[in-house]
Amino acid sequence: MYSGAIIAIALLGVFSGCNPKNASTTISGDGAQKTYVAPGKYDEFYNFVSGGFSGQLSVYGLPSGRLFRVIPVFSVDPEKGYGFSEETKPMLNTSHGFIPWDDLHHPDVSQTNGEMDGRWVFANANNTPRIARIDLTTFRTAEIIELPNSGGNHSSAFVTENTEYVVAGTRFSVPPDYVNGDVPISSYKDNFKGYISFIKINKDNGNMDLAFQLECPGIDFDLAHAGKGKSNGWFFFSCYNSEKAHTLLEVNASAKDKDFIMAVNWKKAEEYMNQGKGKKVSVSYVHNMYNDKTHTAVSEMKNGVTVLDSRELKDICYFIPCPKSPHGCDVDPSGDYIVSSGKLAATIPVFSFEKMQKAIADKQFEGDFDGIPVIKYEAALYGEVQKPGLGPLHTEFDGRGNAYTSCFVSSEVVKWNLKDLKVLDRVPTYYSIGHLCIPGGDSKKPDGKYLIAYNKITKDRYLPTGPELTQSAQLFDISGDKMQLILDFPTIGEPHYAQAMKADIIKDHSVKFFKIEENANPYVSKGEGMTKVERDGNKVHVYMTAIRSHLTPDNIEGIKMGDEVYFHVTNLEQDWDVPHGFAIKGSKNAELLVMPGETQTLKWVPDRVGIFPMYCTDFCSALHQEMSGYVRVSPSASNVPLRYGTGEKAPS
Amino acid sequence: MKKIILPGIVLTLLWACGGNSTRQESGTTTAPNPTATTENGNPSYDPDRGMGKFTHVDIPATIDAAMAESGKKEFEVKCSSCHKLSDEKLVGPGWKGVTARHTAEWIMNFVTNTDEMLDKDPKAQAMLEICLVRMPNQNVSDKEARDLYEFMRQNDQAK
Numbered sequence: 001m002y003s004g005a006i007i008a009i010a011l012l013g014v015f016s017g018c019n020p021k022n023a024s025t026t027i028s029g030d031g032a033q034k035t036y037v038a039p040g041k042y043d044e045f046y047n048f049v050s051g052g053f054s055g056q057l058s059v060y061g062l063p064s065g066r067l068f069r070v071i072p073v074f075s076v077d078p079e080k081g082y083g084f085s086e087e088t089k090p091m092l093n094t095s096h097g098f099i100p101w102d103d104l105h106h107p108d109v110s111q112t113n114g115e116m117d118g119r120w121v122f123a124n125a126n127n128t129p130r131i132a133r134i135d136l137t138t139f140r141t142a143e144i145i146e147l148p149n150s151g152g153n154h155s156s157a158f159v160t161e162n163t164e165y166v167v168a169g170t171r172f173s174v175p176p177d178y179v180n181g182d183v184p185i186s187s188y189k190d191n192f193k194g195y196i197s198f199i200k201i202n203k204d205n206g207n208m209d210l211a212f213q214l215e216c217p218g219i220d221f222d223l224a225h226a227g228k229g230k231s232n233g234w235f236f237f238s239c240y241n242s243e244k245a246h247t248l249l250e251v252n253a254s255a256k257d258k259d260f261i262m263a264v265n266w267k268k269a270e271e272y273m274n275q276g277k278g279k280k281v282s283v284s285y286v287h288n289m290y291n292d293k294t295h296t297a298v299s300e301m302k303n304g305v306t307v308l309d310s311r312e313l314k315d316i317c318y319f320i321p322c323p324k325s326p327h328g329c330d331v332d333p334s335g336d337y338i339v340s341s342g343k344l345a346a347t348i349p350v351f352s353f354e355k356m357q358k359a360i361a362d363k364q365f366e367g368d369f370d371g372i373p374v375i376k377y378e379a380a381l382y383g384e385v386q387k388p389g390l391g392p393l394h395t396e397f398d399g400r401g402n403a404y405t406s407c408f409v410s411s412e413v414v415k416w417n418l419k420d421l422k423v424l425d426r427v428p429t430y431y432s433i434g435h436l437c438i439p440g441g442d443s444k445k446p447d448g449k450y451l452i453a454y455n456k457i458t459k460d461r462y463l464p465t466g467p468e469l470t471q472s473a474q475l476f477d478i479s480g481d482k483m484q485l486i487l488d489f490p491t492i493g494e495p496h497y498a499q500a501m502k503a504d505i506i507k508d509h510s511v512k513f514f515k516i517e518e519n520a521n522p523y524v525s526k527g528e529g530m531t532k533v534e535r536d537g538n539k540v541h542v543y544m545t546a547i548r549s550h551l552t553p554d555n556i557e558g559i560k561m562g563d564e565v566y567f568h569v570t571n572l573e574q575d576w577d578v579p580h581g582f583a584i585k586g587s588k589n590a591e592l593l594v595m596p597g598e599t600q601t602l603k604w605v606p607d608r609v610g611i612f613p614m615y616c617t618d619f620c621s622a623l624h625q626e627m628s629g630y631v632r633v634s635p636s637a638s639n640v641p642l643r644y645g646t647g648e649k650a651p652s
Numbered sequence: 653m654k655k656i657i658l659p660g661i662v663l664t665l666l667w668a669c670g671g672n673s674t675r676q677e678s679g680t681t682t683a684p685n686p687t688a689t690t691e692n693g694n695p696s697y698d699p700d701r702g703m704g705k706f707t708h709v710d711i712p713a714t715i716d717a718a719m720a721e722s723g724k725k726e727f728e729v730k731c732s733s734c735h736k737l738s739d740e741k742l743v744g745p746g747w748k749g750v751t752a753r754h755t756a757e758w759i760m761n762f763v764t765n766t767d768e769m770l771d772k773d774p775k776a777q778a779m780l781e782i783c784l785v786r787m788p789n790q791n792v793s794d795k796e797a798r799d800l801y802e803f804m805r806q807n808d809q810a811k
Binding site for chain 1: 728729730732733734742743784785786788789790791792
């Protein structure tokens with residue numbers, strides 16, 4: 001009701017063009033104007049929002065909240081042919097084989113000197129542990145690497161200050177892959193371990209390489225963030241289930257008064273690694289890469305990873321006690337403060353990096369946990385935010401000395417000051433906020449104009465759509481002292497973490513089409529003269545071209561029952577925004593969506609004799625409806641010759 | 653068959669008006685006149701030269717075989733889907749005689765500045781009304797445009 005009223009009032013304001021008459025219309029009218037991006041105009045920010053259990057990454061514009069694109073990452077997408085075309089199927093390969101779905105939680109944009117550089121987005125697959133790299137020139141998934149020794153890859157995918165590493169922590173500790181995992185679950189305390197993976201990122205092309213893993217106690221690593229500025233070289237993880245419960249975690253993992261923040265000196269770990277202090281263990285994991293020249297993904301099985309033992313190798317890991325199941329673990333723009341929210345705690349502890357360093361130097365430890373030193377709480381604590389709200393989860397920063405924490409249980413955003421830890425403002429969210437995001441809000445240079453709340457529940461905010469309702473985000477203007485709600489917008493499900501950054505850094509690098517001359521797909525047809533149909537046993541390869549508005553060949557005869565037909569469709573267009581689609585009747589597969597200059601392959605196994613129409617599925621020109629053709633399928637014993645062509649060359 | 657169907661589509665589309673608004677606004681749709689100036693009244697616009705970066709191209713008397721060969725390769729990848737080398741129309745006009753119908757500048761402007769030419773040039777618009785599929789911008793480089801022209805010349809000289 002409230003937002004409806006805002007929009008109605010705002011529209012009145014816009015249309016009548018008169019000045020607001022009182023305070024309430026001032027706020028309301030202002031809100032709508034602030035989010036209004038006129039038709040044909042660009043948004044100021046890109047917002048990369050996790051698609052949660054959809055497995056995808058969505059891209060919105062801010063402040064309008066308009067959805068531009070859903071990038072398929074860990075789940076198949078029949079609309080784009082992702083996971084269905086022969087070229088993209090290898091992207092979803094794992095050591096378990098092809099997996100069509102996963103759960104994507106935390107996108108993190110690559111950084112240079114602690115600032116978002118807009119080159120890549122990294123994101124985690126939570127269920128079958130993997131990390132993906134999305135290329136922000138193509139807005140496509142370029143690479144996926146699987147993580148061994150892991151379960152519930154939740155504490156990821158977070159980058160270091162110069163994207164030296166993407167770091168991924170396991171949420172569910174498991175017996176490592178290189179030992180016999182056939183053990184009683186009740187032997188958790190003896191057999192289950194937690195692994196933190198360090199994935200080295202190639203500076204030039206972003207390629208990922210699993211550099212090493214850190215073996216840690218078998219607890220649950222929840223979230224993480226890299227240090228920056230003076231804390232660069234360190235990484236911080238929130239940990240829960242220090243009880244090491246393996247059943248009814250809701251109760252049994254919430255028994256202790258405090259769990260931990262784990263501080264990791266990754267530069268030190270890297271040093272040990274380079275000194276050969278790790279041990280190579282035998283594990284198998286898959287590494288998938290998409291090549292924009294061959295337009296093909298290649299999946300490679302890798303063997304072995306180097307493991308560093310966090311207990312044997314001193315000075316890498318330290319625990320800091322943190323009240324009641326900490327969730328978010330966020331580092332302020334200066335790198336001085338580490339904010340961790342115990343989701344069952346009444347306060348938000350803020351740790352000081354300097355105090356932590358001093359505590360380590362002075363050995364102010366209260367003991368150890370599984371052989372790892374535990375720093376005294378007070379020795380690392382800068383202070384506590386008192387009465388922030390119920391169920392504090394995540395914190396982002398505005399670059400003006402303020403922090404904003406989402407409170408799930410009390411359904412609000414709480415703004416507080418980093419220096420004196422005083423609460424400055426609070427606004428309700430509708431309803432039950434999880435993550436939140438400020439453009440650049442986890443970098444050294446936040447752009448503190450907006451804050452976006454990603455809510456877990458929408459209830460009555462939108463028109464009902466049966467039992468399942470839309471997921472949603474809410475946009476706040478945070479440029480003033482008071483946070484102001486200015487927009488609700490629906491999202492794909494389920495939004496967890498998100499990143500936002502100035503569009504200018506990304507938009508001018510966007511690829512418009514792939515150069516046909518550079519197409520190195522083995523089945524490319526560079527021009528209609530190169531099209532052909534070849535039989536190789538029961539495999540039939542159709543080298544096809546698409547251009548406004550015909551397919552070549554568009555008449556094909558001589559396909560027989562028992563054949564596997566591969567349509568290798570090359571889009572000959574060399575202009576922006578002219579994809580062609582391809583589909584054929586009865587295909588138990590998705591469509592192809594072929595970008596200009598690209599080749600994609602659809603495998604089709606005809607299931608009956610007859611004539612099968614095929615057509616372009618993406619409206620391309622005034623004669624798009626004419627962009628079609630026929631394939632004739634004959635019985636397996638038939639002697640219909642293989643003939644094909646378009647127009648005059650079609651079989652007569 | 654196609655020759656019968658196409659005029660039918662032309663009429664339907666023109667009567668339906670859908671999608672014609674931009675061309676009507678340009679003021680050149682109703683009576684394309686190859687010698688008229690553009691709607692912005694720019695008297696310097698030369699309809700024989702077209703719109704684009706090529707204002708004058710020196711064309712030597714003899715054909716450069718190497719350039720023509722490069723042009724042929726370019727034709728095969730980016731053009732042959734829609735253009736025949738005979739005078740027969742496929743999706744677009746056949747190329748036989750094209751160098752007599754248009755100047756080198758016009759052709760090179762059209763293949764490198766396709767969208768603007770289709771929106772504004774009277775001769776390009778007249779062809780669009782016949783063909784109805786907008787010629788795709790194939791991102792032809794300046795050098796490729798010159799090579800293509802050389803190949804067109806060679807094609808026009810061949811018997």
